[in-house]
Amino acid sequence: xxxxxxxxxxxxxxxxxxxxxxxxxxxxxxxxxxxxxxxxxxxxxxxxxxxxxxxxxxxxxxxxxxxxxxxxxxxxxxxxxxxxxxxxxxxxxxxxxxxx
Numbered sequence: 001x002x003x004x005x006x007x008x009x010x011x012x013x014x015x016x017x018x019x020x021x022x023x024x025x026x027x028x029x030x031x032x033x034x035x036x037x038x039x040x041x042x043x044x045x046x047x048x049x050x051x052x053x054x055x056x057x058x059x060x061x062x063x064x065x066x067x068x069x070x071x072x073x074x075x076x077x078x079x080x081x082x083x084x085x086x087x088x089x090x091x092x093x094x095x096x097x098x099x100x
Contacts (some may be wrong), residue, residue, distance in 0.1 A: 011041075031049045031074045050080075
């Protein structure tokens, strides 16, 4: 008989948390910047996205998902692209120091 205990659960189990996201009530334009957006406009949009995230019941799951898949765009789990890059760079640096 085939051993199935190590197989991942149904795909729905992996993504169901997204249905609870506070972002579902807000347009994508709040979380993803238009091309060329810089300075105070970008900061204000990022702050608005983070405010939505701050009230979200699945913020931590969203954040960990974005870090795990190395999501390159938008605000996820209350973190901007640059903030996620900084966290991942530090994690990579720490992992390398443990190996080397």
